[in-house]
Amino acid sequence: MLKDRRVACIGAGNMTEAIVAGLLHAGHLPPARIMASDIRTGRLDDIRTAYGIAVTGTNQEAAAWADVILLAVEPQVLDEVLREIAPVVGGAKLVVSVAAGYPIARVRRLLPGAGRIVRTMPNTPSAIREGITAMAWVEGLNDDDVRTARALFEPIGKVVEVSERALDAVTGLSGSGPAYVYVMIEALADGGVKMGLPRETAQLLAAQTVAGAARMVIESREHPGALKDRVASPGGTTIAGLHELERGRLRATLMSAVEAAAARSTELGLAT
Ligand SMILES: NC(=O)c1ccc[n+]([C@@H]2O[C@H](COP(=O)([O-])OP(=O)(O)OC[C@H]3O[C@@H](n4cnc5c(N)ncnc54)[C@H](OP(=O)(O)O)[C@@H]3O)[C@@H](O)[C@H]2O)c1
Numbered sequence: 001m002l003k004d005r006r007v008a009c010i011g012a013g014n015m016t017e018a019i020v021a022g023l024l025h026a027g028h029l030p031p032a033r034i035m036a037s038d039i040r041t042g043r044l045d046d047i048r049t050a051y052g053i054a055v056t057g058t059n060q061e062a063a064a065w066a067d068v069i070l071l072a073v074e075p076q077v078l079d080e081v082l083r084e085i086a087p088v089v090g091g092a093k094l095v096v097s098v099a100a101g102y103p104i105a106r107v108r109r110l111l112p113g114a115g116r117i118v119r120t121m122p123n124t125p126s127a128i129r130e131g132i133t134a135m136a137w138v139e140g141l142n143d144d145d146v147r148t149a150r151a152l153f154e155p156i157g158k159v160v161e162v163s164e165r166a167l168d169a170v171t172g173l174s175g176s177g178p179a180y181v182y183v184m185i186e187a188l189a190d191g192g193v194k195m196g197l198p199r200e201t202a203q204l205l206a207a208q209t210v211a212g213a214a215r216m217v218i219e220s221r222e223h224p225g226a227l228k229d230r231v232a233s234p235g236g237t238t239i240a241g242l243h244e245l246e247r248g249r250l251r252a253t254l255m256s257a258v259e260a261a262a263a264r265s266t267e268l269g270l271a272t
Pocket of ligand 1: 010011012013014015016037038039040043059071072073074075077080081098099100121122123124125126
């Protein structure tokens with residue numbers, strides 16, 4: 001269980017802040033059980049002041065202190081960070097990485113003492129507790145480890161479990177997806193402005209329509225096609241709009257966007 005553990009966040013950036021804020025907000029851990037390390041002392045001061053957690057400028061000190069180690073630095077510096085903490089990471093510690101495109105095998109190679117490694121892919125709406133995180137592991141995890149890893153991310157959104165191979169597809173969909181949706185919201189708002197709405201009103205109408213429709217899909221558990229059919233009455237306005245979307249190949253374009261981003265993720269992963 002997470003509540004009995006000490007969590008060290010290596011790298012005190014945006015992702016660590018989202019997770020720390022989530023853990024404290026959910027009451028999963030008291031601040032005394034969380035420590036963050038970073039090379040930026042100003043950042044550490046800010047995060048200590050905001051959340052009351054312990055901080056250190058030494059990654060190894062944080063890793064030695066913790067039962068659960070969250071790797072939250074950029075992938076480019078992770079090799080160096082893993083070499084630094086390797087002497088204090090034994091098999092009793094659970095290692096959870098959020099580093100995009102950084103394979104479990106590489107963590108294992110650089111942390112030979114670590115037996116339990118989880119790789120995750122959160123997305124940016126985690127910052128407002130509306131994210132989704134995909135979690136993968138290869139072997140060596142027990143049910144308690146899985147629950148503990150889930151408990152880190154559940155306060156900042158939803159969690160799904162996938163195979164490590166599927167993380168490129170996850171990156172193409174939920175990792176890059178917020179950007180696709182921002183473009184859609186902007187375009188819908190542009191349409192509203194074209195039809196005479198004030199920009200601010202059009203943007204709110206567009207954003208809340210996307211948020212509301214997404215919530216309808218999640219909460220009703222209905223197929224999005226069934227929900228769409230219900231909005232489109234015969235000879236009505238919605239079917240006229242839908243026809244334009246089909247003409248513009250919106251579905252094929254979105255599928256291609258996920259495919260292209262997933263392929264790029266695979267390419268970048270091969271390069272590490
Ligand atoms: N933000 C997201 O929504 C998101 C989503 C999915 C995955 N991720 C993954 O999460 C990880 C962190 O992302 P982030 O957005 O939180 O990045 P970030 O805000 O840049 O935070 C990383 C922090 O680590 C510090 N750092 C650099 N080298 C270090 C070292 N050797 N030891 C300790 N700290 C060091 C950085 O300092 P400097 O700024 O001086 O380098 C920075 O303060 C990345 O691997 C990213 O792929 C993030």
